[in-house]
Amino acid sequence: MYLLGYDIGSSSVKACLVNAETGQIIASDFFPKTEMPMYAAQPGWAEQDPVMWWENLKLANASVIEKSRIDVAEIKGIGISWQMHGLVAIDKNKNVLRPSIIWCDSRAVPYGEKAFDAIGTEKALSSLLNSPGNFTASKLAWVKENELQLYKQIDKIMLPGDYIAMKLTGEITTTVEGLSEGIFWDFRKNAVSKDVMDYFGFSNDIIPPIIPTFGFQGAVSAEAAKELGLKEGTPLGYRAGDQPNNAVSLNVFNPGEIASTAGTSGVVYGVLGEVNYDPLSRVNTFAHVNHTPKNPRLGVLLCINGTGILNSWIKRNFIQSGLSYDDMNELAKNSPIGSKGVSVIPFGNGAERVLENKNPGCSVHGINFNIHTISDIVRASQEGIVFSFKYGMEIMEEMGMKINFIRAGNANMFLSPIFRQTLAGVTGTTIELFDTDGAAGAAKAAGMGVGIYFSNEEAFASLKKIMTIEPDAANKDKYEAAYQRWKKHIAQ
Numbered sequence: 301m302y303l304l305g306y307d308i309g310s311s312s313v314k315a316c317l318v319n320a321e322t323g324q325i326i327a328s329d330f331f332p333k334t335e336m337p338m339y340a341a342q343p344g345w346a347e348q349d350p351v352m353w354w355e356n357l358k359l360a361n362a363s364v365i366e367k368s369r370i371d372v373a374e375i376k377g378i379g380i381s382w383q384m385h386g387l388v389a390i391d392k393n394k395n396v397l398r399p400s401i402i403w404c405d406s407r408a409v410p411y412g413e414k415a416f417d418a419i420g421t422e423k424a425l426s427s428l429l430n431s432p433g434n435f436t437a438s439k440l441a442w443v444k445e446n447e448l449q450l451y452k453q454i455d456k457i458m459l460p461g462d463y464i465a466m467k468l469t470g471e472i473t474t475t476v477e478g479l480s481e482g483i484f485w486d487f488r489k490n491a492v493s494k495d496v497m498d499y500f501g502f503s504n505d506i507i508p509p510i511i512p513t514f515g516f517q518g519a520v521s522a523e524a525a526k527e528l529g530l531k532e533g534t535p536l537g538y539r540a541g542d543q544p545n546n547a548v549s550l551n552v553f554n555p556g557e558i559a560s561t562a563g564t565s566g567v568v569y570g571v572l573g574e575v576n577y578d579p580l581s582r583v584n585t586f587a588h589v590n591h592t593p594k595n596p597r598l599g600v601l602l603c604i605n606g607t608g609i610l611n612s613w614i615k616r617n618f619i620q621s622g623l624s625y626d627d628m629n630e631l632a633k634n635s636p637i638g639s640k641g642v643s644v645i646p647f648g649n650g651a652e653r654v655l656e657n658k659n660p661g662c663s664v665h666g667i668n669f670n671i672h673t674i675s676d677i678v679r680a681s682q683e684g685i686v687f688s689f690k691y692g693m694e695i696m697e698e699m700g701m702k703i704n705f706i707r708a709g710n711a712n713m714f715l716s717p718i719f720r721q722t723l724a725g726v727t728g729t730t731i732e733l734f735d736t737d738g739a740a741g742a743a744k745a746a747g748m749g750v751g752i753y754f755s756n757e758e759a760f761a762s763l764k765k766i767m768t769i770e771p772d773a774a775n776k777d778k779y780e781a782a783y784q785r786w787k788k789h790i791a792q
Contacts, residue, residue, distance in 0.1 A: 302326065302375045305743030307542070308353050308382040308460050310402055311335045315360035316739035317368050320376060320752050323762025325740055329363035331356040339399060344406040347399035350388050350463050357464065361528050373531045378468065379538035379746030381545035381738045382461030384481050387439040392455040394472070398447070400460060401439040408438035419495045427488045429577040429585035429598070432496065436482030441500045456508050461539045468536055469518030474508045480587040481541050487575050490593045513589045514538050514749040537749025540589050542738055543569050544599050549741025550734055551760035553590055553597070556704035562713035565649065566607030568689055572598040576699045582654045583695055600701060602692035605649040606662060607685045608713050614681050618674060625715070628678050632718045635679035637775055638782035641666045642676045644684035645789055654692045665789050679718060686722040687786045693727060705730045709737065710766045724769045725779040731769040
């Protein structure tokens, strides 16, 4: 008995086959082997053809079926994860009308800002929990104003994962989680937001029927079965955006639990047990996968643009040729906690939402030419990234989140002992590292959706913990002093 997960990224599409009894990954693969292209007709734009996602999904799917050599009739459920905030528009014949405007496209910012002002800051935040910003609803508003004839042909709009679900099942549906990440959902009324739809002049008819995140979401159609080599009737049991799904992959479901990633940019995603928001909109709040009106579970999303990209910039520009990231980590060990007074502000990769969309750039403070070395710079850079996480986590705590622990995949910045130890030390929180990924998480979540597993504890019982990092109580004051010195430079 097996479960199949798909992860629709902007770089590649991954498929993963999991043994439902053992939880072990049987086979996985991704396509294309080079990054999928993004189309940018103007600066700040980013589009992808949804048909390209489907074609690469077919390649990844074929690979895992061939590698595993299983009987496809033994696949009992399918789950989907996707790149968040994208817009897919289809006509009455289910044809894609235009390329998807994806998550990193910034053209809709002015539309979201005008909507925020028109609806009213307090009203928007208290019901939507976010500014309409640059999210899916605002992207649709851009289409309406700039491509009116195409807009008039729209029958339904979807998130990227909804499109893949349609291709699999032939049915057009969406979820509250998906609508909330598009800023279409009113959390006070538990309905599609009348304020958003009325302001932008959208008809409610363009919103697909809403189904639960977990549960039967349709079955693989005869057409899709033929294209994919799957059994017709195989149930789709789960779908969610990539950050909620990353949390799912790490078994993060309950208030106070945190999932984190630290690649080029960094994300801290925590679960909040009440409907709340940041009045300055420095973090985003969406429905988590297990959210219900009676039992609120909200995903609070902190995104830091300048994380791993700072570490790689230091490597390219300051480190002797041939030295690896492991070598950099060894260099950092030669500097003490606090980097002998050096502070690095890591915000050199564009405007930061956590700073109310300010763009202060990267800066280095406190260098003394007589005492400091490259080891201090490397350590201060990693500490600066950690401190930006801590800064955002303080906002989460202001919203009422009690942070119990942090879970992360054993990858990217979490491979650095200095990064891990500093994060545990400055937050006073235990960090757990696991061997997992989004496609495997979607597969196991599908097992919950189709009834193979009866709880998340059962579904993720096989999750392999690689390492636990406990806070260094003996050096707590040193970490705090370094953070407070760093924080003063943010206020300047």
